[in-house]
Amino acid sequence: MKNIIVTGGAGFIGSNFVRYILKENQNVRIINVDKLTYAGNLENLKGLEENPRYVFEKVDICDKEEIKRVMKVYDVDTIINFAAESHVDRSIEDPTEFINTNIKGAQTLLDVAKKMWIIGEDKYKEGAKYIQVSTDEVYGSLEKDEECFTEKTPLNPHSPYSASKASADMLVKAYYDTYKFPVCITRCSNNYGPYQFPEKFIPLIMNNCLKHKSIPVYGDGSNIRDWLYVEDHCEAIYKVLLNGKLGEVYNIGGHNERTNIQIVKKIINYLHDNMDNTINEDLITYVKDRKGHDKRYGINPEQITKELDWTPKTQFEDGIVKTIKWYLENQEWLENIVNGEYEKYYNKMYKM
Ligand code: NAD
Ligand code: DAU
Numbered sequence: 001m002k003n004i005i006v007t008g009g010a011g012f013i014g015s016n017f018v019r020y021i022l023k024e025n026q027n028v029r030i031i032n033v034d035k036l037t038y039a040g041n042l043e044n045l046k047g048l049e050e051n052p053r054y055v056f057e058k059v060d061i062c063d064k065e066e067i068k069r070v071m072k073v074y075d076v077d078t079i080i081n082f083a084a085e086s087h088v089d090r091s092i093e094d095p096t097e098f099i100n101t102n103i104k105g106a107q108t109l110l111d112v113a114k115k116m117w118i119i120g121e122d123k124y125k126e127g128a129k130y131i132q133v134s135t136d137e138v139y140g141s142l143e144k145d146e147e148c149f150t151e152k153t154p155l156n157p158h159s160p161y162s163a164s165k166a167s168a169d170m171l172v173k174a175y176y177d178t179y180k181f182p183v184c185i186t187r188c189s190n191n192y193g194p195y196q197f198p199e200k201f202i203p204l205i206m207n208n209c210l211k212h213k214s215i216p217v218y219g220d221g222s223n224i225r226d227w228l229y230v231e232d233h234c235e236a237i238y239k240v241l242l243n244g245k246l247g248e249v250y251n252i253g254g255h256n257e258r259t260n261i262q263i264v265k266k267i268i269n270y271l272h273d274n275m276d277n278t279i280n281e282d283l284i285t286y287v288k289d290r291k292g293h294d295k296r297y298g299i300n301p302e303q304i305t306k307e308l309d310w311t312p313k314t315q316f317e318d319g320i321v322k323t324i325k326w327y328l329e330n331q332e333w334l335e336n337i338v339n340g341e342y343e344k345y346y347n348k349m350y351k352m
Pocket of ligand 2: 088089188191223225260
């Protein structure tokens, strides 16, 4: 039995990953280490409480003593670090927590694991592995006709969020280069799917449509993101866990670049045609652009395809419909979030 710490397992991608791996592999025990910030939600893991191969530990990844305790108690041999402050707009408001969790938190995990897994000079416990879940945002922004990001693209982050993620990536690489500590880094494009916190674009559009509220589109809506269905991201990380080469970076992307305005119109039109014909494009409101707004992200995932035989399985047209339906069927989940602190956040960010 492998004992795997998944940090940030109560967040969007983390919770999808916990469900994915428990189903995929009967030989793992998952220890979900999550501080439960505003973005952490145990509702995302409903139904797993009785699973003997799942444990929850409410722990901050910056807390060295607690990380040591958890690693010892569960005899951990793998860490997959999803925990992060993940929202670009919040990082522009105040980067402090991004530096703490995304950089110091990662360094704490690396340091504790290095000390607990070492068995000789540059030698670590059999099967030990640390995976840093990073982002395509570390590469910066592409022009319209530029080639997609490869693993060799130089790091050029622009927001405090992406700068903190790039810093963590550099630390992870440094642990490999200096100590031969067994690491892999994954860099994925924008995810969409169930359980995403509605500060992010797609669930925010869903929430506003359901309430007939205007949909804030930054700038002229022409910024481009490369959207990947979250389950495909989970599968890619699982493949990196099983067979990813130590010291390697793997780009993960959906071959699916869309402008923001295309995304908004897609969702509005689906809801208009299938649910409520009063939901229409009049809801679209162009607002002040995000500061330093990256123009375009696009991932070249050739390396993970060649080395680990991964390709995205979900076509955007299917994934977006599945996602819309999930939010429609889980409006109670959405309401529990937007009825809390979220409203204050929304009013402050969008000055409504
Ligand atoms: P999220 O904000 O939904 O979840 C983050 C989780 O981390 C929450 O459960 C939160 O409680 C937890 N957390 C935050 N600080 C913590 C701390 N100090 N200690 C322990 N737990 C803490 O994020 P997400 O969208 O699921 O992203 C997960 C990871 O994937 C992040 O590292 C992010 O950078 C990366 N990523 C996200 C996307 C995307 O499109 N969402 C794409 C590429 C990479
Ligand atoms: O590329 C991977 C990254 O994708 C992850 O590393 C981040 O954690 C994740 O949050 C996401 O970052 P983005 O900034 O691309 O995602 P967001 O959902 O915030 O915005 C998507 C696009 O939509 C972006 O161009 C900004 C725009 N947008 C967003 C919001 C919230 C709007 O036009 N209006 C909005 O209200």
